[in-house]
Amino acid sequence: MLSIVEQVFKKLNIDYTPRKNGVELQFRCINPNHPDRHASASINTQSGQWKCFSCLMSGNLKSLVKLVSGDISDIDNLITPKDTVQFKIGSIYKASTKNILSYENTVNFSHTIDCLMNDFMPATRDITSLNYLVKKRKLTKDTIKRYRLKYCKTGQYADRIIIPYYMNDELIGFNSRYIGDNPSTLRYLYCLNNSLFESFIYNYENITNNDYCILAEGPFDLMYLVQCGYKNVISTLNTNISRKQLTKILNFKKIIFCFDNDEKTKAGQNAVLKHASDILDFAPDLPIYGAELPVGKDPNDCTPDEIKDAFSHLKRIRLEPKVVPPSIFEYMRLNYNQGML
Ligand SMILES: [Zn+2]
Structure with missing residues (x-):
């Protein structure tokens, strides 16, 4: 291809x-x-x-x-015409993707992705990918198989773990994580059917009820949390929650964030606040909590006990009420009361 x-x-x-x-x-x-x-x-x-x-x-x-x-x-x-596909490059968060580049093109998406997927091998079958997933991400072979992770050895996606995204069992794209040792190579490279991806929530098909949901930052965090026994773990896989994703998320009675606790960049905490404010704009009374992981750690760095501890000390997330500038009438009323008008 x-x-x-x-x-x-x-x-x-x-x-x-x-x-x-x-x-x-x-x-x-x-x-x-x-x-x-x-x-x-x-x-x-x-x-x-x-x-x-x-x-x-x-x-x-x-x-x-x-x-x-x-x-x-x-x-x-x-380019061969058909559905719109956007090839996005960069990591999940804007902070680390100053120069996020994208170019939209029309290609036959399902054909493209089928060809690509055929070139990838199961991640359990290659020692490099298996090492990365087991040692760095603490995933078991069962988890790797459950999320149908693949590995690509050569070509455009060389040295990348492929994380396929399925929606109702239809493949709508994938993300790829570079695990080679060239520091200048882009860490994440996506191939997505953009029109479907907008409403996509990772792992949504495994939701068992709407009592609560646990929002994870990235796919590997999510897989590890599921592996540790947590239920209803989902991810928007993005800095912003789209309207279509929000509609689904607002169905839950309680929302728990389990994001990275990066000490320096605060990217994880900032992302939580951003997501929380998007949600609270629509549902001001919806209870939102954060599971605060040990400083400097993301879920994959934690032991199951550390995660358990974070979940047993959930912190309620509330946002400062927004300061609305007073209207001209309010301004006049205030000044009138103070005898200035
Ligand atoms: Zn020249």
Whole structure:
């Protein structure tokens, strides 16, 4: 399966040489003012970002198409048409994804994803992925199988654990976690059917009742909590709760957050507050609690006892009432009462 970038290059007749397992393509600079006799430019097939190392011109996939063809209106026609898919790159949280890059394209989603999934192997069958999941994430083989985790050895998703997302048993996309040792490689790389993903809640099909739900930050946290015996664990997998996700979450009588307790960035705590305020905007009386893990730990770093302890000392999350600026009438009334008007 060709990456979007390769499909575009082929349609535009740009010659290229794949590098780094196809993650990068080397090509002759497209800057009309730079007659490039060697292939001095390189594009990342995951982000679409390109750069010429000779004249230093750079840009994204759209700017490249515009430079070469003079028009970007045709970009959709360069790729096999069908459902909308968004390839997103970055980690779950905005704080760590300053340069989150996305480019929407029309491709035949179900075909694309089926082809890709066929290239992945069960994560239990490779020693590298098994080591990562068992040692770093504390997952058992049963959990790995239950969540149908895969591993990819070569190509666009090389050295990545694949976390498939199913909705009513239909595959709507996957996230991939890089476990290789190149520090400059993007940690997470998603392939999603965007229209379905908007209402998707991870593990929602395993909910047993609506008494409460436990919201986990990421998929590995969720799997570990389930493995530790917790029920009704779900994840929005995102910084923001979409309207469609919120509709589902508001059905629970009680909400418990179990997010990372990162000491420095406070990303986990901030995400909880953000989520909580989104929920309380619609349901101000809904009881929301936080399970506070030991400082500096995420669920996967904790022993089952540490998690148990956090859950037995739940902290109620309330937000400061919002300060609404007084209306002009209120302003007049106040001033009138004080004899100023
Ligand atoms: Zn150049």
